[in-house]
Amino acid sequence: MDLTPLSRVVSHALRHEPWLYELELDDSGWVSVDALLAALRAEKPAWAGLSEADLSRMIEQSDKKRHELRAGGIRALYGHSTVRKLMKEPAQPPAVLFHGTAPETARLIREEGLKPMGRQYVHLSTDKVTAKQVGRRKAEDPIILHIQADEAYKSGVPFYRGNDLVWLADIIVPEFIG
Known part of the structure; x- marks a missing residue:
């Protein structure tokens, strides 16, 4: 099959x-x-x-x-776009996470932050390879953004474990995006 x-x-x-x-x-x-x-x-x-x-x-x-x-x-485990938001258990993320995106979108994200758009949560990767793989859905040569997850977490941003390679967040404000 x-x-x-x-x-x-x-x-x-x-x-x-x-x-x-x-x-x-x-x-x-x-x-x-x-x-x-x-x-x-x-x-x-x-x-x-x-x-x-x-x-x-x-x-x-x-x-x-x-x-x-x-x-x-x-x-x-992740990727939901249903109207009713699913409950996730908050957890402390790794110090740095990554997000792959198209070059034209990266500028906007750095200005306005990462938002879930049509999904329930923002998706973040634990490594650059996974972030690049995800980013290739949007662009042939994606930009890899570095998310200061530990700093965001300490400032009160909740994170949720999606699986071994994916972490979720409600939103990431620009100050934690590099």
Whole structure:
């Protein structure tokens, strides 16, 4: 089974429009695996035999850790654009985080700060390689912004762990962006 289309549909269902799949996310973004499997099976006849093991394999083989399976539930770890903001547990970030963006956008970000735009949170990377990979979605040669996360955190900016490579924040003001 090609897991890429499955991953795309699961991401869409858990990040952006769960109502289209008749799913109800809890406050932390969890939905039962059984409910998701039923929705996926109804979505595409080829997925009639889809199982939790297939979802687990999809997560394990992904180049990025986007989803989490636990105790009969599944959720997207970050990237949500749903109207109701999901609750995240605040955590102390690494001292420096990175954000890759297009050159023309970098100037605006340095002036106005990083905002979540159509997402619930600002996405930050733990390393320059990941930030560059993310930034390439916006530009062939992205600018990598350095975020003084430790200073921002000490000044009261809440951060949330997305996964090993991604941290989230509500907003980053210009004074912490280099």
